[in-house]
Amino acid sequence: MNYPFSALVAQSKLKQALLLCAVNPGIGGVLIRGEKGTAKSTAARGLADILPLMQRVAGSRFNCAPDQPLDICEACQQPDWSVEAVAAPFVTLPLGATEDRVLGSLDLEGVLVERKKKLQPGLLATAHRGILYIDEVNLLPDHLVDVLLDVAAMGVNTVQREGLSVSHPARFTLIGTMNPEEGNLRPQFLDRFGLMVDVEAPRDVTERTEVVRRRIAFETDSVAFAAKWAQEQQTLQQQIQNARQLLPSVSLSDGLLTLISQLCTELNVSSLRADIVLYKTSLTLAALAGRTTVTGDDVRQAAELVLAHRQRKKPFEESRLPDNKLDELMNQPPPPPPSQRQEESAEANEPAENSPGNQAENESPDSKEEVFGVMPVTETPTITVDTDAVSQLAPLGRRSQTRQAQRGTVIRTVPDAAPTDVAVSATIQQSLFRDADNWQITRDDFHQNIRSGKTGNLILFVVDASGSMAASRRMEAVKGSVLSLLTDAYQRRDAVGVIAFRGIEAQVILEPTQSVDLAEQAMRSLPTGGRTPLPHALWLAAQALQKNNRADARQPLLVILSDGKANVPLPGGGDAWQQTVELAAQLRKNEIPALVLDTDTDFLRLGRAAELAKVLGADCLSLEELSAESITRTVSGRVRA
Numbered sequence: 094m095n096y097p098f099s100a101l102v103a104q105s106k107l108k109q110a111l112l113l114c115a116v117n118p119g120i121g122g123v124l125i126r127g128e129k130g131t132a133k134s135t136a137a138r139g140l141a142d143i144l145p146l147m148q149r150v151a152g153s154r155f156n157c158a159p160d161q162p163l164d165i166c167e168a169c170q171q172p173d174w175s176v177e178a179v180a181a182p183f184v185t186l187p188l189g190a191t192e193d194r195v196l197g198s199l200d201l202e203g204v205l206v207e208r209k210k211k212l213q214p215g216l217l218a219t220a221h222r223g224i225l226y227i228d229e230v231n232l233l234p235d236h237l238v239d240v241l242l243d244v245a246a247m248g249v250n251t252v253q254r255e256g257l258s259v260s261h262p263a264r265f266t267l268i269g270t271m272n273p274e275e276g277n278l279r280p281q282f283l284d285r286f287g288l289m290v291d292v293e294a295p296r297d298v299t300e301r302t303e304v305v306r307r308r309i310a311f312e313t314d315s316v317a318f319a320a321k322w323a324q325e326q327q328t329l330q331q332q333i334q335n336a337r338q339l340l341p342s343v344s345l346s347d348g349l350l351t352l353i354s355q356l357c358t359e360l361n362v363s364s365l366r367a368d369i370v371l372y373k374t375s376l377t378l379a380a381l382a383g384r385t386t387v388t389g390d391d392v393r394q395a396a397e398l399v400l401a402h403r404q405r406k407k408p409f410e411e412s413r414l415p416d417n418k419l420d421e422l423m424n425q426p427p428p429p430p431p432s433q434r435q436e437e438s439a440e441a442n443e444p445a446e447n448s449p450g451n452q453a454e455n456e457s458p459d460s461k462e463e464v465f466g467v468m469p470v471t472e473t474p475t476i477t478v479d480t481d482a483v484s485q486l487a488p489l490g491r492r493s494q495t496r497q498a499q500r501g502t503v504i505r506t507v508p509d510a511a512p513t514d515v516a517v518s519a520t521i522q523q524s525l526f527r528d529a530d531n532w533q534i535t536r537d538d539f540h541q542n543i544r545s546g547k548t549g550n551l552i553l554f555v556v557d558a559s560g561s562m563a564a565s566r567r568m569e570a571v572k573g574s575v576l577s578l579l580t581d582a583y584q585r586r587d588a589v590g591v592i593a594f595r596g597i598e599a600q601v602i603l604e605p606t607q608s609v610d611l612a613e614q615a616m617r618s619l620p621t622g623g624r625t626p627l628p629h630a631l632w633l634a635a636q637a638l639q640k641n642n643r644a645d646a647r648q649p650l651l652v653i654l655s656d657g658k659a660n661v662p663l664p665g666g667g668d669a670w671q672q673t674v675e676l677a678a679q680l681r682k683n684e685i686p687a688l689v690l691d692t693d694t695d696f697l698r699l700g701r702a703a704e705l706a707k708v709l710g711a712d713c714l715s716l717e718e719l720s721a722e723s724i725t726r727t728v729s730g731r732v733r734a
Contacts, residue, residue: 094315098139099325102304103295104132110288110398111140112329114224114266116336117377121245121287121370122267124230124278124402131292132304133270137226140268141183143330145337147222151177154214155261156221165212165259182223184216184265188232195240197252197259199518212259217250220265230269231276238282241267245285254518276606287370289402336380343376345387352389356396360404371399509541516540550587550648551605551641555634556616557655557692558595559625591615592633596623597661599630605641627659628672635676638685650686651709656693657701670701677708687711 101108110123125133150157153168159176162169186195197215216225227233233241244250250263267286271278283289295301311318319326353371374395379387506516508523519540524532590605603615638649659669680687687709691702706713 094319095138095142096135096308096311097319097322097326098136098143099329100307100311100318100322101132101136101139102307103297103300104136104292106398107132107136107290107292109394110290111136111268112333112381113288113374113377113398114268115140115144115333116381117340117373118222118264118266120266120373120377121285121366122269123288123290123398124283124286125268125270125290125292126273127270127292128274128294129272131294133292134228137228137268137270138183141181141224143326143333144181144183144224145330145334146178147181148176148178149222151175155218156182156223158222161262163261165261182220184220184223184225186216186225186227186233186237188227188229188234190216190237192236192240193254195237196250199254199257201518201521210257212252212257212261214261215250215252217244217263217265218261221261221263223265225265225267227267227269229271229275231271231278238279242282242285274606283402284364284366286402288374288398290398291401332381335383336377339383339385340377340380343379343385343387345372345375349375349387349389349392352392356392356400360400362400362403364403367399367403371395374399505543506540507543508537508539510536510539512539512541514542514544516542550650551590551638552587552650552652553590553592553605553634553637555592555594555599555630555651555653555655556619557625557627557630558593558619558621558623560595560622590637592630592637593619594626594630595621596626598626599633601633601637605637624661625655625659626661626669627655627657628663628669628676629661631673631676631680632663635680635683635685638680638683648686650688651680651711652688652690653705653709654690654692655702655705656691656699657689657703657705658693658699659701673705674708677705681708681710685709689713691715 098108098111107125110125114120114123125137127133147156148159150159150162150166150168151174153163153166155163155166157163157166157169162174164170168174193215195216197218198213200211200213203209203211203213244263245267248262248264249260251260252258269286277283295304307318350372353375354368357367357371371392375387375391378391378394379385382391506519520534520538523540524534524538527538588605589603590601591603592599593602594600602619634651638651641649657673659673662669663672687706689702689706689709689711691713693699693702693715703713
């Protein structure tokens, strides 16, 4: 039994967004972001109980509407089919689901009994005209994300496999929950969510107490608790039903339509989907309130839900609307007509002798305190990890292609007497072709699935933060370079770790994580000063990579940013540079791919970074090379099974 939706405490925006999607599936669903324990999943699952009943062809496995029968639906092909009222489907998509289970597959019963090929509907068919819910949607494997992108764009699911070619409608409301600490969504997938809500646990003591009180009551006697909120649940269900009936008659004035486009333009939203979704959401807000006319307040409320996740321009920019920005834009006058804009433009081009701009040229700027920041890189570097020698048992990842992943798209099947991933359909078909009258499966009939996936990668940054990095503002260039490489890691969805060394020891400032936002924050706040404990940094790197190999065998890449001038030995004393060489040799012996970025910008260079790269078997690039143009670095390595 689900926790009653009406019993949720606070979280007004979350409940509003879910109700909007229930009224108007055309909005495109909602993404719910928040830390663990903020009622994300509870709210999403509670929505299922207040959705109005839907009419469908009785027994249809594709949820066919009575006025839209489907040729491949057996229920629709019955001459005496009837109509039934059923609960709207609420389908949960597991993160470990196979592509066949999501899309649909060959119906083996039909092959064996009826000796003909037909479709076994998948989760997308079951979710048609309902809700598809994905918990921790940011952890969804790429091959399933690609499937959902295609179906969400077309509203049709096409299955082509094992000689079967079938299409069926698949229009659903997508609801996803995620914890930002575990990584972000791909931009094209993020844009598919019509709305986005950021949720937090209540800060008010009274609200938190009420949350606990209600939850304990629900766990003690869920039936009695549900009965207590039954009237409120019914009221919400009726409100959704009334809003659906009212929605077609809601109108929006041309002035508000212009305001919608103005908001999207001013907030640097490039996707035109934002304008459309903002329009639909404004209409739905009015319908939910029982009105047939959209107001400016409806547009403002809709903008808070629609635009926050679409205005991002860079991977690490905060996906929140600036404070008071919407209020400022809502109070701006509408743009003038084209003819008036041309006149104003001509007047603006006339020079003014005493204009503020001319006066500013003759004034010297006030002296300001210099802030140690980030030097931008002209182009984003791209790191390519060569996986010709990567273990075939490497898990699914997002950067490097492999032809035998444990999960991923099946590209072909091959005969195999001892398969580790049985191709069921191919195996049965082979047995039928061999002897259709006396059907039985033998070892010679077995086939193996060959899947196309990607191997995971770990980019481990080892960053020199010693006092020498403050000279000639080297740290600015280093931070700019790391953030550029983090942009590439963000796009490829790699795991990222950061080790910084300064003073007398190195420190892991970020354990390997897929949230490169955390890595970016760690780099921006990284202090500089002290000596150069490079040996300790390499020792920590070796430990982190060894731990990674035991945990999930991600393909590693070690990126070292330093001038190589080690002057602090490991605890116990010794020669710091000699220890650096020995540790680097051990990393090379362990076949760790590496890249050294030389931060030495002095006129007379010792070349220690180049020597370190030579021992590691890695290339050495200067910061000037990294900043001048985009680089492609290919590293060959092997992951131990």
